[in-house]
Amino acid sequence: xxxxxxxxxxxxxxxxxxxxxxxxxxxxxxxxxxxxxxxxxxxxxxxxxxxxxxxxxxxxxxxxxxxxxxxxxxxxxxxxxxxxxxxxxxxxxxxxxxxxxxxxxxxxxxxxxxxxxxxxxxxxxxxxxxxxxxxxxxxxxxxxxxxxxxxxxxxxxxxxxxxxxxxx
Numbered sequence: 001x002x003x004x005x006x007x008x009x010x011x012x013x014x015x016x017x018x019x020x021x022x023x024x025x026x027x028x029x030x031x032x033x034x035x036x037x038x039x040x041x042x043x044x045x046x047x048x049x050x051x052x053x054x055x056x057x058x059x060x061x062x063x064x065x066x067x068x069x070x071x072x073x074x075x076x077x078x079x080x081x082x083x084x085x086x087x088x089x090x091x092x093x094x095x096x097x098x099x100x101x102x103x104x105x106x107x108x109x110x111x112x113x114x115x116x117x118x119x120x121x122x123x124x125x126x127x128x129x130x131x132x133x134x135x136x137x138x139x140x141x142x143x144x145x146x147x148x149x150x151x152x153x154x155x156x157x158x159x160x161x162x163x164x165x166x167x168x
Contacts, residue, residue, distance in 0.1 A: 020118045024140070026147055027094065027107040029077055034107075035114065035140060036152045042095040042102065044110050047087045060162065064104060066095065073104040074162055079155065098156045105156070114147075116140055121149060 024035035025044075050062040050073050059078035063070050073093060078084060090109035095102060124136040135155045140147040156162050 021115055022118070024114045024116060024147070024149070025094065026111040026114055027092070028109045028111060029080065029107060030082055033111065033145065033147050035147045035149050036094075036096070038113060040096050040098070040152050042097055045093045045095060045104075047091050047093060047106070061106065064093075066102075066104070069102060071095065071102045071104050072162060073106060074156065075106045076155075077106070077108070096152055096156070098153050103156050103162060105152075114140075114142075116142075 023038040025038050025041045026033055026035045028034070045066070048064060050064055052062040053060065053072075056062075059075050061073045061075050063072055075084070085108065087106075088108070091106065092110045093104040093106055094110065095104050097103075120141050121138040122141060123138050125139075135150055137149040137151045140149055
């Protein structure tokens with residue numbers, strides 16, 4: 001686990017008792033900034049060699065061996081219907097825990113760990129339609145930007161292809 005994630009996790013656990021704040025790991029996909037609860041993030045690792053698995057959807061990039069644990073890797077860009085992009089020096093794999101399974105998600109860049117108050121979270125606007133709406137928890141209002149808060153459990157946990165790959 002990276003030091004920043006470990007420190008943030010310890011702080012989150014220390015502040016949990018009835019507090020109206022939460023911590024997020026923010027990351028970029030394309031021009032948009034997203035966030036997931038830090039409690040779902042196990043660690044953040046550099047891109048490495050991924051072993052492709054035949055007859056899986058394009059967004060399942062394959063499997064990696066992470067300290068003797070084989071985990072599936074999902075390209076979140078492709079999962080969201082964004083165009084594919086070659087990895088850069090900023091590309092990372094966020095290792096997340098979803099319903100007892102460990103899954104890696106490829107993101108364009110990890111930005112920071114944020115502490116936000118519950119008042120900063122607005123519900124998704126009703127005009128957001130389509131499949132993506134069920135993945136949104138809300139919008140986080142920051143100074144001059146909006147962060148899209150995602151429900152990583154719904155994105156990854158409801159997909160049979162991903163859960164089957166995680167069971168390998």
